Amino acid sequence: MTEPRETFVSTPQGRTRVWRKGAGERVGVFAGIGGQPKWSPFLEALSQTRQVVAVSLPGFPGGPRSEGLDTHLDWIVAARDAMIAADLRGVHLVGASVGGALAAEMAALWPDDVKSLTLIAPFGLFVEAEPVADVFAQPPGGMSAILSRKPKEFDAFLAAPKGVDKAEWEIDALRARVAAAGIVWPLGDTGVSKRMARISAPTLFVWGDGDKVVPPAYSRRFGKAIAGKAKYKTVKNAGHVAEFDQPAAVAAAILAFLEA
Amino acid sequence: MKALWFHLMPYPDLKPDFKKKHNSVWVDIDPGVFDPEVGHRAYNEYIDELVHAAAMGFDGVCVNEHHSNAYGMMPSPNLIASALARETSDAAICVMGNSVALYNPPTRVAEEFAMIDCISGGRLIAGFPVGTPMDTCYAYGQNPALLRERYYEAIDFILRAWKEKKPFAFNGRFNKQRYVNAWPRPLQQERPPVWIPGGGSVETWRMCAEKDFVYANLSYFGYKASMASIGGFWKQMKELGKEPNPFQAGFLQFVGVANSRAEALDLYREPADYFYNRSFHTDPAYANPPGYTTEASVRAALGSQVMQAAEQSRRKVRADQSDIFDAGHVVIGSPDEVADTIRRACREMNVGNLMLLLHFGDMSAQLTRYNTDLFATKVLPQIKDLFEKEWENRWWPKGMNAAKRTLAGSTYEPVGIAAQ
Numbered sequence: 001m002t003e004p005r006e007t008f009v010s011t012p013q014g015r016t017r018v019w020r021k022g023a024g025e026r027v028g029v030f031a032g033i034g035g036q037p038k039w040s041p042f043l044e045a046l047s048q049t050r051q052v053v054a055v056s057l058p059g060f061p062g063g064p065r066s067e068g069l070d071t072h073l074d075w076i077v078a079a080r081d082a083m084i085a086a087d088l089r090g091v092h093l094v095g096a097s098v099g100g101a102l103a104a105e106m107a108a109l110w111p112d113d114v115k116s117l118t119l120i121a122p123f124g125l126f127v128e129a130e131p132v133a134d135v136f137a138q139p140p141g142g143m144s145a146i147l148s149r150k151p152k153e154f155d156a157f158l159a160a161p162k163g164v165d166k167a168e169w170e171i172d173a174l175r176a177r178v179a180a181a182g183i184v185w186p187l188g189d190t191g192v193s194k195r196m197a198r199i200s201a202p203t204l205f206v207w208g209d210g211d212k213v214v215p216p217a218y219s220r221r222f223g224k225a226i227a228g229k230a231k232y233k234t235v236k237n238a239g240h241v242a243e244f245d246q247p248a249a250v251a252a253a254i255l256a257f258l259e260a
Numbered sequence: 261m262k263a264l265w266f267h268l269m270p271y272p273d274l275k276p277d278f279k280k281k282h283n284s285v286w287v288d289i290d291p292g293v294f295d296p297e298v299g300h301r302a303y304n305e306y307i308d309e310l311v312h313a314a315a316m317g318f319d320g321v322c323v324n325e326h327h328s329n330a331y332g333m334m335p336s337p338n339l340i341a342s343a344l345a346r347e348t349s350d351a352a353i354c355v356m357g358n359s360v361a362l363y364n365p366p367t368r369v370a371e372e373f374a375m376i377d378c379i380s381g382g383r384l385i386a387g388f389p390v391g392t393p394m395d396t397c398y399a400y401g402q403n404p405a406l407l408r409e410r411y412y413e414a415i416d417f418i419l420r421a422w423k424e425k426k427p428f429a430f431n432g433r434f435n436k437q438r439y440v441n442a443w444p445r446p447l448q449q450e451r452p453p454v455w456i457p458g459g460g461s462v463e464t465w466r467m468c469a470e471k472d473f474v475y476a477n478l479s480y481f482g483y484k485a486s487m488a489s490i491g492g493f494w495k496q497m498k499e500l501g502k503e504p505n506p507f508q509a510g511f512l513q514f515v516g517v518a519n520s521r522a523e524a525l526d527l528y529r530e531p532a533d534y535f536y537n538r539s540f541h542t543d544p545a546y547a548n549p550p551g552y553t554t555e556a557s558v559r560a561a562l563g564s565q566v567m568q569a570a571e572q573s574r575r576k577v578r579a580d581q582s583d584i585f586d587a588g589h590v591v592i593g594s595p596d597e598v599a600d601t602i603r604r605a606c607r608e609m610n611v612g613n614l615m616l617l618l619h620f621g622d623m624s625a626q627l628t629r630y631n632t633d634l635f636a637t638k639v640l641p642q643i644k645d646l647f648e649k650e651w652e653n654r655w656w657p658k659g660m661n662a663a664k665r666t667l668a669g670s671t672y673e674p675v676g677i678a679a680q
Contacts (some may be wrong), residue, residue: 070406070433132670137545167562174558177550178405185403185549 001044004054009085013078014064016087019054022047025258028055028088030099032120032241033135033147034158035176037058037169042243045251046094050258055086057099059179061172066179072190075183076105089113092258095202096120096243097213098180101190105223107203108195117203117228118254121214121240125221126189132229133213135240136181146212147220157244159223196225204231204257208238208252231257261646264320264354265313265632266512266615268461269340271307271330272540272622273298278486281640285330285542287398293330302333305625307340311347312629313618316636320352320385321666322615324457324478325359326392327399332388336380338372345380346668350655353380356457356476356615357387360414361407362400365435369414369422370442373452381660382447382666388415389457391462394542396528397549405551408463410434415454422451453655455510460489461553468508474655476510476613480540482588483605486511490609506606507653510613512532514590514620517598517634524592525585527627532590534621590620595638602643612647613655
């Protein structure tokens with residue numbers, strides 16, 4: 001696995017990291033709950049046949065600060081600005097978890113700018129009978145256990161690489177959690193249900209069968225409400241971070257969806 | 261030295277197997293545990309205890325705010341404070357305090373505090389806590405990333421509402437209001453003293469130092485745990501070139517007085533055990549939502565010895581809860597022993613406001629009275645003089661001239677007009 005090409009673009013929020021790798025049709029990626037602290041096997045797999053463009057949202061590793069973002073509108077505008085700066089208008093868009101919540105908004109508000117949409121266990125809805133878990137109220141150091149089917153491996157993936165200042169790395173991770181909370185606190189309901197009918201892009205819903213954060217049944221709730229054609233993929237032996245737990249299977253599902 | 265009698269108002273009837281059967285006393289506490297008749301008795305008993313403390317010569321009576329919490333039954337301390345404003349005549353009414361970030365618009369807090377100040381004849385101490393994560397982010401659903409900013413804005417809002425001579429428009433980041441017009445106005449002009457109950461955050465120390473607020477470290481783990489946080493506050497004060505007036509700092513201490521240490525152990529072991537092992541059964545999952553502790557405090561904790569010491573002492577005292585008395589979570593002993601410990605702790609920390617929990621856990625009314633009376637008659641006289649000659653206390657309610665005060669019940673005509 002080789003590293004991606006790293007550039008920085010400027011957005012109204014500040015300096016924003018963009019990782020690119022691969023050739024072919026562009027696929028824009030909004031990362032999930034911890035952001036993209038490292039290049040991952042999932043992005044690597046996706047980059048084998050497509051050009052992956054992973055842009056950092058405010059607060060997440062590589063992104064500008066998120067302190068000024070007070071409302072969901074602020075977050076939507078920031079995500080749109082990142083999309084424009086990374087030249088992602090009109091391409092395929094993939095968003096996971098909290099990044100999925102914002103990717104869904106991009107497709108709802110600017111339907112002409114999203115060629116296809118892939119949502120991996122997106123936040124955005126809340127159903128009382130089948131609630132989204134309180135992902136932040138976990139025992140100290142226990143967040144990976146609710147996110148992943150392979151918590152130890154996930155912790156290792158999130159750990160500071162050799163030669164990097166550990167304290168700064170931890171602060172980056174904390175900022176990512178603050179940003180994630182900023183997007184979905186307290187329930188995960190972002191109000192997107194009012195706008196889902198505006199999503200006209202063909203959309204793939206990918207869900208880990210063992211997602212303990214956003215119930216897999218939400219995929220149908222989401223899919224039925226959009227105007228575009230919905231497809232569904234349940235990934236076996238995967239938790240909320242399905243793209244980490246089963247990178248090959250998730251990437252294969254997305255590539256098959258893009259082929260179709 | 262100012263001594264304030266502080267009530268947490270715990271729910272007194274948690275069963276011995278509470279810890280085994282329930283996840284937490286806070287946030288997700290089982291509503292079925294609450295018996296309203298027990299609540300009825302407890303509230304009335306607790307108000308009586310506060311009123312009695314005021315009559316026994318404590319300088320102030322103190323209440324605070326918690327939500328979905330069985331060790332603190334005051335979601336609205338203002339309700340209790342208004343009763344105390346009527347039932348006491350000289351003690352300061354210390355509301356410690358209102359979690360102002362939770363109230364939009366914060367006008368409500370400006371109004372209610374002004375009411376308490378008027379009713380009490382200018383005896384209010386206005387406390388503004390940011391509030392614990394359990395109370396604010398979980399029980400009240402506030403976004404931790406924005407809580408502190410909301411908190412600072414709400415304090416500015418309230419202080420301005422008390423100060424301005426005309427209605428004004430407030431165009432804040434979170435609060436937008438065309439007409440801010442706090443009516444009634446606080447009796448103490450331009451405002452009641454402001455005290456900030458806090459843990460050990462850099463921002464809180466700095467705000468208190470800059471804005472001339474009292475910093476009160478409210479730890480349930482005694483003066484040894486408070487020491488590092490109070491030290492952090494004084495360090496901040498020094499850096500800003502402010503004088504170390506002990507009346508600008510306070511701390512909370514559980515105390516159990518008896519005729520001897522042996523008797524104290526015998527009397528207070530059970531209520532202390534009830535507090536630490538039953539009603540303080542909390543879930544750490546609710547303790548640290550992302551953004552509640554600011555990046556500056558996280559950085560300071562990584563880089564500063566003071567912050568590390570504060571954190572370590574917190575962890576340490578939490579670790580040996582079996583040593584409730586030896587570690588000083590609860591100071592117990594004869595009146596002389598207690599007075600000696602308190603004098604030394606206050607001197608060492610340079611703190612002039614002592615907030616006392618003389619009721620804790622499921623302590624009976626009888627034992628609470630015993631503890632209160634022994635403290636008032638035998639400990640208080642030994643500590644009262646501390647700092648009084650050396651320092652001016654600018655953070656205490658000014659109050660109305662006693663001769664001008666209307667006392668509760670004094671305007672009441674026993675025989676109504678109709679009967680006449």
